[in-house]
Amino acid sequence: MGKKVAIGVDLGGTNFKFGLVEEDGNILKKDVVEVAGDRSINGVIALIVSEIKKLVASEHDVVGLGIGMPGIVDRKKGIIYKSPNYFGWVDAPVLDELKKYFKMPIVLDNDANMVALGEHWLGAGKGVSNFLMVTLGTGIGGGWIINDKIFHGDRGFAGEIGHIIIDFNGVMCNCGNRGCLEAYASATGLKRMIKDWEDVPEKSAFVSKLNSSIESISPIEVFKFASDGDIFAGQVWKKFGAYLGAGLASLVNAMGIETIIIGGGLTKAWDFFIDPTLKEFNKRTYKEIAEKVRIKRTELLDDAGVLGAAKVIFSC
């Protein structure tokens, strides 16, 4: 037998990431697949199976398979109750499906939980017993590390921090409710804020782009315009940051946890939102608490989810 490896899988909104991970965290092989087509359960399961077959060779001693995916995941039962990116996945028995193909330990969990565990193992959360992991992407993911372990709550649903209420009579969120944090401080929220902006300045390259194609605008573009010095694009990130800061203040006030790690695609715009985030955070927490809180940036970047999913297996 060869080296002991765990398979870590991170199912995102647009990309599926796969990695063969050694016990020391070294990623032996990895692969990223853009998922444009079939999002049915069978389609996704088939893709996972074929990708893993490509990754694994006879020299690998595979000890298990960890999978992180967005949504409400019941880790014990291996069921996805609901997932924002996989329409029609209701009470999906993903674990049972995968067991038909793999005779090894398999663990499913929410993707932000896996990211949190990855950062705890090898990243910005190394040596930190308690922290909140925040992933800023299409939506907002959250994972709690408490006493050096993922905290799942009673049935595995902890960390739906995108749906804390930040504005009682606020805008509609994709979840059907009003004023959720995700309706402001996510890619979806960013786009929504731009559409709803009341006093858009008249002249700028960014505004011209918005006027011609607001539907297709992406956070990366808003970031690029801000980087090029566009003042309105900068204001958008500032507002995004303020809402994020208020949301993080709520969570720190509630839980007394003093480390927050922020990851996800939108951290690219870190320099544009972090100061407004900190300003609002400090305003909305007691001084005695605020002065000890560290808001850190992901260290593992895109690998955090795959590493965390593998770590779940090594910790079994």
Place this chain on the structure above:
Amino acid sequence: MGKKVAIGVDLGGTNFKFGLVEEDGNILKKDVVEVAGDRSINGVIALIVSEIKKLVASEHDVVGLGIGMPGIVDRKKGIIYKSPNYFGWVDAPVLDELKKYFKMPIVLDNDANMVALGEHWLGAGKGVSNFLMVTLGTGIGGGWIINDKIFHGDRGFAGEIGHIIIDFNGVMCNCGNRGCLEAYASATGLKRMIKDWEDVPEKSAFVSKLNSSIESISPIEVFKFASDGDIFAGQVWKKFGAYLGAGLASLVNAMGIETIIIGGGLTKAWDFFIDPTLKEFNKRTYKEIAEKVRIKRTELLDDAGVLGAAKVIFSC
């Protein structure tokens, strides 16, 4: 030596409660002192000392002293950083002061944490490994039981749930920030909502009372008017309940904890706010989560804090 007892003390906004508690939770003796006068550290310490001397007799084998009080309490250091009801208590070294008088183990903690532990020991949280304790009084207190223990966060400050943000641009809270839950769903919030109410109906006994003395109105009076069928008083509790429901939804979404216990003086009005609370809560949580959550009423009522403070000592 006689029976083993712990002294449990619950320092509230208007009353200090003292109890001699046996290991099985039986309260041998108790005393309640209304604290109208001196709130200096020395004054409060002197009162605690004299009350405990009255309670304890030679036949008692006192194993320790537990004290719960509102505010930001550093349990390890025994320091109160700040307390809403004790102006001028900044970085107050309460533990060191008490040690001058008592040669026994002494534990200080936030009052809502003590209440949570009391309910976990003998009340509505018996046998429940994870729950959130909410105390509705002048302000809102919060205590988390996680894995059958008080969860303190990193330095003991977990549970400031009165200061989660529920309305980004909302009304001012006593803490200096805007839109905190406490500015709506507490005695302070109730009074503030009544003052700010926009379309007060013209005729009712409650409205007459408000017109003559709005400053002196108490939650108990609002409760009594609602009990007597006053429609406006009922509407006030309904709004109170809706905000509470949104706040609890935020906390359940964030933590995935499926039991909430509500205590504190305002639970007297339970029948008037609980339906709006549940309605708003259900609206703002995923169905899969909401259907499993139990929102329960305190079982230990006014004794919860004293019992929890004693339990801390028995668990040392």
